[in-house]
Amino acid sequence: MPNATFLHMELAQPTVLASGILGLTAASMKRVIEAGAGAVTTKSFNTEGRKGHPNPSILPFRHGLLNAVGLSNPGVDEVVKEIRLFKKECQAPLFASIFGRTIEEYGEVTQKLVEAQPDLIEVNVSCPNVRSEFGTPFGDSPQDTARVTEIVKKYAGNIPVSVKLGPHGPGVGRMAKVCEEHGADAVTLINTVGPGMLIDIDVRKPILSNKTGGVSGPAILPIAVKSVYEAYEQVRIPIIGTGGVTTAEDAIQMILAGATLIGIGSGVYYQGIEIFRKIDRGIEAYLERYGFSTLDEIRGLAHE
Amino acid sequence: MSDLMKTYPILRIKEHGPGVKSFYFERMMDALPGQFVNVWLPGLDEKPFSVSALGDDWLEISIKAYGPFSNAMMRLQPGDRVGIRGPFGHGFSLHDDALLVGGGIGIAPLRLLAQRLAAENRRFVALLGAATAHELIFADDFKRWASGCFFTTDDGSYGQKGVVTQNLLSIIESEGIRFVYAAGPEIMFVKLKELFDPLDIPYEFTLERYMKCGIGICGQCVLDGSGARVCVEGPVFDREALKDVTELGLPHRDASGRRK
Numbered sequence: 001m002p003n004a005t006f007l008h009m010e011l012a013q014p015t016v017l018a019s020g021i022l023g024l025t026a027a028s029m030k031r032v033i034e035a036g037a038g039a040v041t042t043k044s045f046n047t048e049g050r051k052g053h054p055n056p057s058i059l060p061f062r063h064g065l066l067n068a069v070g071l072s073n074p075g076v077d078e079v080v081k082e083i084r085l086f087k088k089e090c091q092a093p094l095f096a097s098i099f100g101r102t103i104e105e106y107g108e109v110t111q112k113l114v115e116a117q118p119d120l121i122e123v124n125v126s127c128p129n130v131r132s133e134f135g136t137p138f139g140d141s142p143q144d145t146a147r148v149t150e151i152v153k154k155y156a157g158n159i160p161v162s163v164k165l166g167p168h169g170p171g172v173g174r175m176a177k178v179c180e181e182h183g184a185d186a187v188t189l190i191n192t193v194g195p196g197m198l199i200d201i202d203v204r205k206p207i208l209s210n211k212t213g214g215v216s217g218p219a220i221l222p223i224a225v226k227s228v229y230e231a232y233e234q235v236r237i238p239i240i241g242t243g244g245v246t247t248a249e250d251a252i253q254m255i256l257a258g259a260t261l262i263g264i265g266s267g268v269y270y271q272g273i274e275i276f277r278k279i280d281r282g283i284e285a286y287l288e289r290y291g292f293s294t295l296d297e298i299r300g301l302a303h304e
Numbered sequence: 305m306s307d308l309m310k311t312y313p314i315l316r317i318k319e320h321g322p323g324v325k326s327f328y329f330e331r332m333m334d335a336l337p338g339q340f341v342n343v344w345l346p347g348l349d350e351k352p353f354s355v356s357a358l359g360d361d362w363l364e365i366s367i368k369a370y371g372p373f374s375n376a377m378m379r380l381q382p383g384d385r386v387g388i389r390g391p392f393g394h395g396f397s398l399h400d401d402a403l404l405v406g407g408g409i410g411i412a413p414l415r416l417l418a419q420r421l422a423a424e425n426r427r428f429v430a431l432l433g434a435a436t437a438h439e440l441i442f443a444d445d446f447k448r449w450a451s452g453c454f455f456t457t458d459d460g461s462y463g464q465k466g467v468v469t470q471n472l473l474s475i476i477e478s479e480g481i482r483f484v485y486a487a488g489p490e491i492m493f494v495k496l497k498e499l500f501d502p503l504d505i506p507y508e509f510t511l512e513r514y515m516k517c518g519i520g521i522c523g524q525c526v527l528d529g530s531g532a533r534v535c536v537e538g539p540v541f542d543r544e545a546l547k548d549v550t551e552l553g554l555p556h557r558d559a560s561g562r563r564k
Contacts, residue, residue, distance in 0.1 A: 022523040022533075024561045031531030043523065043561070051559045055350035056342075056387075058517035060307045069516060074562035202311045203346045203385050269521050 002283050002295050004038060006238055006260050007160050007185055009093050009119060011038035013280045014295055015251070018242045018265030019044050019097035019122060019164070020069065022273075026085035029094065036276035038261070039093040040086075042079060044124045046099050047109050049075030053129070054209040059198060064217025064244070065266045066198055068129040068210035071099060076112045083116040093119035097164070098152070099127060101134055106148050110155040121159055122240075123152050123184075126166035126191035128214045139191075140169040146182040153183040162186035162240060167193055167223050176231035176239075188240040188263065189227045193220045217266040220244040225257050232258025232300055246270040248282020255283075255295060256302040306333070307519055309344060311385040315362065321438025323369035324409070325378060326356065329388060331363045337417035338395030338510050338540040341365070342518045344387030349373050352515050352535070354413035354487075355391065356442075363388075366441060368409040392518045393539050396508055399483035402428040403476060404450070405468055405496065407488025408439060413510055414487050415442045422449035429479045430454070431472065433488075437462035452479060469495050476505065483507065494553040497546070510540045513556055524561065527551060 004014035017040040022028045029040040052072025059066045073079065079096070086094055096118035100106040110121060125139035125148055138144035145163065152161050163179040165172055167190045176187045192214025198207050206212070224243025231239055241254035242263025251262045267275045283295070292298055310332070318326040335341070335355040343365065344350040351373050356366040369375050380386070396417050406414045411432055421428050430446040433456040440455055440462055447453050454475060455463025464471070469492065475481070484507040486496055493509045500507055513525035513534040525534035529550030532538060537545065546552065555564040 021521050022526065024523040024557075025526055025528060027528045027531040028523045028526035028533075031526070034531075049560045049562060052516075054348070055516055056309065056344055058519070058522055059309060060519065062308075065521075069522065072516075072560050074557075074560050078562055198309075200309060200311055200346070200387065203387075205346050207309050207344070207387070209349070266521065269519050273520070 002280065002287060004261060004295055007120070011093065011261070013038035013276065014255070014261055014283065015264050015276050015279055016095065016240060016261045017041055018263035019124065021265040021268055023097070026082045026089070029086050030090050032273065032276070033090050033092045035273045036280055037092070037264070039095060039119070041095040041097050041122055041263070042083070043073055044071055044097040044099045044127065045073035045076055045079045045109070046071070046101065047076050047105055047112065049073050049078070056207055056209060059207055059213070060269065061198055064215055064219035065269060066196055066208060066213040066215055067192065068195070068208045068213030070129055070210060071127055076109050080113065080116040083118055087117070095120040095122050095162070097122040097124050099124040103138065103144065103147050103151060107151040107155055110152045114155065114157055114159060118159060120186070121152060121156050121161045122188055123148060123161060123163045124191070126164055128166065128192060128195045129210060129212070137166065139165050139175065142170060142175060142178045145175060146178050149179050149182040149184050160185035162188050164188035164191055166191040167227050171230070172227040173230040173234040177234045180235045180237050184237060186238045186240060187231060187235065188242055189231055190220070190224050190243045192216045193223055216244065217270070218244050218246055221250055225253050228254055228259050229257040229302065232303065245279070246275070248279045248286065251279045251283060252286050252298070255299055258300040258303070260299065306389055309387050309389055311344070311346070311387045313385050314380055314382050316382050317380070320441045323378065324366070324439055324441060326364050326366045327377070327380070328362045328364050331358060331361050332388065333363070333391055334358070335363070335391035335416070336395035337420050338413050339391035339393050340539060341388050341390035342392065345373065345376055346385075346387070348376055350387065352392070352518060354416070354510070356412040356415045357419060358416065366409065366412040366415070368439070390518065392535055394537055396485055396510075396540050397542070398424060398426060400426045401480055401482040402426070403479065403481040403484045404428055404430045405472070405484060405486040405488070405492075406430070406432045407468055407492050408434050410488025411441055412487070414485065415445060417485060418446055418449050427451050429475065429481065431468050431475060433457065433468035435459065468492065469499070472499060481505070490553050497552070501543070506543055508540050508542045509546065511538050514559060524557065
């Protein structure tokens with residue numbers, strides 16, 4: 001079982017449940033840990049909570065998933081209760097994913113969140129599904145991303161901060177560098193891609209209620225691997241590589257590109273909740289086959 | 305079966321009474337009793353519904369007017385297209401000498417179960433309750449297939465006046481019941497659980513929760529206490545699977561994830 005050192009944490013496995021998947025309640029996240037994940041990330045939340053978009057909001061297509069859940073969440077006060085409940089029953093690290101409609105809201109939600117003592121705060125600046133309400137994501141602008149990173153760091157105290165970026169904007173390597181320069185302890189790469197759209201040809205309308213949504217799943221793996229590869233050349237802080245990982249081979253690509261942890265999201269749809277254990281065993285077999293004993297030995301090897 | 309969205313025209317509609325209708329579609333999938341499909345009304349929303357019956361070439365979904373979605377369904381006409389994908393989830397297991405307990409529109413998933421039990425020549429008894437006579441849908445089917453039928457209505461307009469739980473234990477004893485299936489309001493499950501657990505009677509209940517995806521990833525329908533996903537490990541849960549569930553009978557989480 002390949003364990004992973006990430007910042008100050010020791011994870012029993014290098015996989016982490018990605019934000020937006022099975023991360024609403026303590027019971028759900030506990031189950032994911034029992035299924036073999038090294039850590040979990042909550043669904044993104046803000047101060048007041050949101051209802052999100054009507055359904056259909058999550059839609060499989062032949063090569064992936066299209067989603068526009070619309071940042072539904074019960075608000076920071078409810079999430080704090082669930083985090084406390086999780087921490088009472090689980091030793092594994094919990095990452096809390098936050099968003100704000102304004103830069104100031106990132107600060108407010110961080111201030112309320114710290115009492116729950118998550119092991120990491122993941123800052124979602126790259127959700128592609130709320131443009132009509134929120135405007136262009138902060139993650140598309142180096143200046144806004146810098147300001148969000150600073151304000152979260154200001155209130156996070158000793159809790160480390162990872163900024164979750166999309167593959168768009170002015171270049172993921174450069175954006176990761178901006179995050180590092182403004183105090184981020186890690187970056188999470190990548191959010192969903194697009195947005196994209198699917199149309200029902202019989203009723204001749206977009207299927208998602210939001211019309212457009214972020215693309216995840218196998219279709220985006222190459223974009224995620226390339227993003228991690230690019231950022232690894234620019235920053236020294238660790239990278240959580242997320243996007244389209246459904247097999248151990250996909251996860252190994254991420255590590256070879258430079259990821260320290262592997263985020264698993266849509267992969268749960270493709271492989272079931274057993275995916276965490278499957279990937280863990282596959283990575284272990286790979287290390288053994290090539291005579292490596294730790295993940296550190298293969299991290300970033302694709303660059304040499 | 306398919307998780308992918310596809311729309312189908314409504315072939316015909318049967319009105320059971322005010323605000324209770326069955327919708328018939330081509331038989332685009334097989335479904336086990338207790339499994340559900342996601343129904344999409346373009347421009348409005350998508351919601352889970354159990355399959356109430358399957359014919360050689362048709363599939364039936366039965367809906368009671370309740371909120372904006374089901375009321376919009378009531379206005380549809382044959383030929384209108386709705387999206388249907390599935391089947392999703394884990395259905396009922398099949399047993400002999402069973403009692404089917406249905407409350408209100410909860411009778412719908414039991415209709416497919418009864419059809420299947422009858423096809424396998426398994427003996428069963430039905431105990432069905434509703435607010436009023438016309439909400440006791442499929443009464444004739446149950447009478448045809450079950451070896452015994454008991455009906456209750458809140459207003460006494462059909463069968464005995466009262467609720468299904470009132471004569472339950474005497475029926476179990478007199479009919480030699482060895483397994484109980486239940487579908488309907490969750491408060492009924494709480495009562496049934498209280499009655500059955502001390503008597504060691506095995507059961508399966510079918511649960512409802514707000515869902516976004518139906519495919520086990522959004523986390524919206526995960527049960528507190530057990531961590532089970534209603535859309536994948538459910539919606540049918542047996543006694544063992546319900547043992548650790550701490551939210552039975554509590555208000556459900558809404559779209560934001562907040563428990564009301």
